[in-house]
Amino acid sequence: EIVLTQSPGTLSLSPGERATLSCRASQKIGSNYLVWFQQKPGQAPRLLIYDASSRATGIPDRFSGSGSGTDFTLTISRLEPEDFAVYYCQQYATSPWTFGQGTKVQIK
Amino acid sequence: QIQLVQSGAEVKKPGASVNISCKTSGYVFSNYAIHWVRQAPGQRFEWMGWINGGSGYTEYARNFQGRVTISRGTSASIAYMELTSLRSEDTAVYYCARGGRIRPLDSWGQGTLVTVSS
Numbered sequence: 001e002i003v004l005t006q007s008p009g010t011l012s013l014s015p016g017e018r019a020t021l022s023c024r025a026s027q028k029i030g031s032n033y034l035v036w037f038q039q040k041p042g043q044a045p046r047l048l049i050y051d052a053s054s055r056a057t058g059i060p061d062r063f064s065g066s067g068s069g070t071d072f073t074l075t076i077s078r079l080e081p082e083d084f085a086v087y088y089c090q091q092y093a094t095s096p097w098t099f100g101q102g103t104k105v106q107i108k
Numbered sequence: 109q110i111q112l113v114q115s116g117a118e119v120k121k122p123g124a125s126v127n128i129s130c131k132t133s134g135y136v137f138s139n140y141a142i143h144w145v146r147q148a149p150g151q152r153f154e155w156m157g158w159i160n161g162g163s164g165y166t167e168y169a170r171n172f173q174g175r176v177t178i179s180r181g182t183s184a185s186i187a188y189m190e191l192t193s194l195r196s197e198d199t200a201v202y203y204c205a206r207g208g209r210i211r212p213l214d215s216w217g218q219g220t221l222v223t224v225s226s
Contacts, residue, residue: 035212044203044216045153056214088153092210096169097143099153 002027002091006100012108019076021103023089028069033093036065036074039102040085048087049074079105110134112142112204112217119223125192128220130204137185138162141208144178144189147219148200158207159187194224 003026013019032052037045047056049065062077076083084107089100115129143158157168159178166178177190202220205213
């Protein structure tokens with residue numbers, strides 16, 4: 001199965017700063033079928049980015065995804081107060097679908 | 109709008125089974141799949157399997173084969189997930205989510221907490 005490793009584990013930043021989150025796969029992800037989710041405490045995940053770089057419906061353009069093959073990045077250009085949460089990557093190219101362990105973006 | 113509403117929290121004893129429902133609305137059920145994913149405390153999300161809302165085809169993760177059954181309602185836009193032979197490690201929040209065979213999970217249920225304890 002494809003193992004996804006996210007880094008860093010925790011990111012401490014201030015509102016207005018730029019956040020860069022990494023997701024590395026143990027093998028190539030076909031067709032770049034990788035998504036990024038945001039999860040806040042007590043809530044279900046929310047889809048942000050699909051196919052590595054396409055924003056989901058209603059997602060602000062400060063969120064962007066990039067990468068291909070085995071290395072992927074989620075960038076939040078300017079952090080808003082509501083962006084402090086945990087972010088997960090997940091691949092849906094190969095069964096079993098697998099998830100990264102998450103990156104927590106917290107207020108510095 | 110698209111909604112997935114799951115059944116309520118469950119407390120089960122080891123060895124028992126749990127059945128969770130996922131009632132959908134706001135889209136054509138047969139055009140999408142429903143996936144089930146769980147999140148145990150301190151653990152990664154774990155994908156359990158999926159059902160094609162139209163054909164009823166199912167696929168299960170190897171870790172759950174033999175213990176999980178995903179099904180759909182005969183007339184309503186609803187999916188079910190049954191997990192048998194529960195053990196303490198199955199304590200988790202279980203989510204249903206709309207997706208496809210190679211389509212992202214774009215809408216999620218609110219989650220159902222299953223607690224397995226003697």
